Amino acid sequence: MKVHWLTLIAVGVCAVFVVIGFFIGRSIDWPTEEKTKKENSTASWSVKKIVEYLTTGNGTGLGYDWLANITDAFGSRMVGSKALESAIDTVISSLEKQGFDNVHSEPVLQMPYWKRGEEQAVLRKPRLHRMAVLGVGGTVPTKEGGLTAPAVVVRSFEELEKLGRAKVQGSIVVFNQPWKDYGRSAAYRSGANEAVKYGALATLIRSVTSFSVYSPHTGVMGYTNESAKIAAACITVEDAQMLWRMQERGEELEIFVKITSNSLGTTSSRNTVFELKGTEHPEEIVLLSGHFDSWDVGEGAMDDGAGCAVMWQAVTALKNLGRSLTFSQRSSKFDY
Numbered sequence: 001m002k003v004h005w006l007t008l009i010a011v012g013v014c015a016v017f018v019v020i021g022f023f024i025g026r027s028i029d030w031p032t033e034e035k036t037k038k039e040n041s042t043a044s045w046s047v048k049k050i051v052e053y054l055t056t057g058n059g060t061g062l063g064y065d066w067l068a069n070i071t072d073a074f075g076s077r078m079v080g081s082k083a084l085e086s087a088i089d090t091v092i093s094s095l096e097k098q099g100f101d102n103v104h105s106e107p108v109l110q111m112p113y114w115k116r117g118e119e120q121a122v123l124r125k126p127r128l129h130r131m132a133v134l135g136v137g138g139t140v141p142t143k144e145g146g147l148t149a150p151a152v153v154v155r156s157f158e159e160l161e162k163l164g165r166a167k168v169q170g171s172i173v174v175f176n177q178p179w180k181d182y183g184r185s186a187a188y189r190s191g192a193n194e195a196v197k198y199g200a201l202a203t204l205i206r207s208v209t210s211f212s213v214y215s216p217h218t219g220v221m222g223y224t225n226e227s228a229k230i231a232a233a234c235i236t237v238e239d240a241q242m243l244w245r246m247q248e249r250g251e252e253l254e255i256f257v258k259i260t261s262n263s264l265g266t267t268s269s270r271n272t273v274f275e276l277k278g279t280e281h282p283e284e285i286v287l288l289s290g291h292f293d294s295w296d297v298g299e300g301a302m303d304d305g306a307g308c309a310v311m312w313q314a315v316t317a318l319k320n321l322g323r324s325l326t327f328s329q330r331s332s333k334f335d336y
């Protein structure tokens, strides 16, 4: 089954939705600094109350606790994992207990299902060095048992093109792209699509990061040619730079790569939806969202557990303070 990896981003990103349909849409009078100076508007007073609640009041640290509870209990939340589904169940039942409106989940079908397996990258020549490595999400496996091949290191797609088939055929291409920015550097995760055109057997990619403590990153890649797929894995910035230096000194590189990670077709998951309904203009919706799924090699605390926690805490703060908040002179009290 052919599902583009972007689907994972589009769908995975929305694993948690929050809809707040309350009245502020039309009547909210967000305080600017100027306005606040001019008048002690009721809106700025309410914002002050929210800030106090979150920074020194009863809301202090709630979002962190929420996140710690989830990451400690479930760990990583890969699409297709039992942990993700159990975490969603737990979040749904706690949202219900909190008394939110319209708490429910919506099925998300046909999500790419990829599972990490065994991953190895070992420098064989000019010296033996077992490298830290992580397959890029979506990669195909290497042939069974892995492969050993000479390696060529390039810093850009232009360098790869210059080397051409004459130098690249039958080798492992190592992308040692210098860090530029996330968008431009992350393009190399899908560099297998370029390398394969010149007959490469596999690709190793310098982790897409501006800072490294010998930590390989994962990420997502997609193939553009269904009949030309080679394995793609990330190595550390440190190793990518070392391989480049070795090549610059004229040394011959030989690397063993073994990846058994593979796509297993598609799977399904759920979006989680909850609402804090307003009374005055319930048809006006402020939508907050974050993605609840995560990579398998961490706990998804930052990406994007923190986003979900911030979102949960924002809505929880409004709910807990609701009856005491007033957003503008033109509107009545915040109510739900």
Ligand SMILES: *[C@@H]1O[C@H](CO)[C@@H](O)[C@H](O)[C@H]1NC(C)=O
Pocket (backbone or CB within 6 Å): 040, 041, 042, 045
């Ligand atoms: C600002 O307005 C609120 C709400 O009316 C009031 O309780 C508070 O005392 C006022 N603060 C100042 C500094 O005037």
Ligand SMILES: *[C@@H]1O[C@H](CO)[C@@H](O)[C@H](O)[C@H]1NC(C)=O
Pocket (backbone or CB within 6 Å): 057, 058
């Ligand atoms: C904080 O919570 C405690 C315990 O529920 C409550 O007694 C107190 O009034 C709350 N403080 C504020 C400022 O709402």
Ligand SMILES: *[C@@H]1O[C@H](CO)[C@@H](O)[C@H](O)[C@H]1NC(C)=O
Pocket (backbone or CB within 6 Å): 062, 063, 065, 066, 069
């Ligand atoms: C985290 O878990 C503890 C223990 O179950 C619970 O008392 C607490 O309310 C939870 N915190 C949040 C913010 O959900």
Ligand SMILES: *[C@@H]1O[C@H](CO)[C@@H](O)[C@H](O)[C@H]1NC(C)=O
Pocket (backbone or CB within 6 Å): 225, 226, 227, 228
């Ligand atoms: C896709 O890969 C196959 C096999 O390597 C190759 O023959 C074909 O030309 C490629 N198609 C495109 C559009 O690059």
